[in-house]
Amino acid sequence: MDLILWRHADAEEAAAGGDLARELTRRGRKQSERMGAWLRGHIGRDWLVLSSPARRAVQTAEGLEMPFEERPVLAPGASVAAILREAQWPGGKRSVVVVGHQPTLGEVAAKLLGTREDMAFRKAAAWWFEDRDGRAVLKCVMDPDRLGT
Secondary structure (H helix, E strand, O other): OEEEEEEOOOEOOOOOOOHHHOOEOHHHHHHHHHHHHHHHOOOOOOOEEEEOOOHHHHHHHHOOOOOOEEOHHHOOOOOHHHHHHHHOOOOOOOOEEEEEOOOHHHHHHHHHHOOOOOOOOOOOOEEEEEEEOOEEEEEEEEOHHHOOO
């Protein structure tokens, strides 16, 4: 199985409805569309796509133009264990994209890479891991700003 950790795109600083209501900025929508197009070109339709219920994460997941499920356990502040459990990593039957937040995604990446240093995820970046006999192998890190217009 493969696991892609996708950080939500650039979002507004504050929203009347609180943190979960923050929406993507114009730049964030472009990042989401660009990264979504790249991911669509590299993953199959049989992937499971999971998103935090935060509005900015949902809007990011929409950029993939594939069905996805909102999972409350993936909200900001989620634990590393919760993310890995939802993704059924390692050994799940399906490859998974998780759309979530910093610092948790960086903590998940650090755990998978076997380091104590949390990894910094740029907004809208995707980190692609492969399960090789229970060991995580980092296949790719993609930043939407490197994908052009």
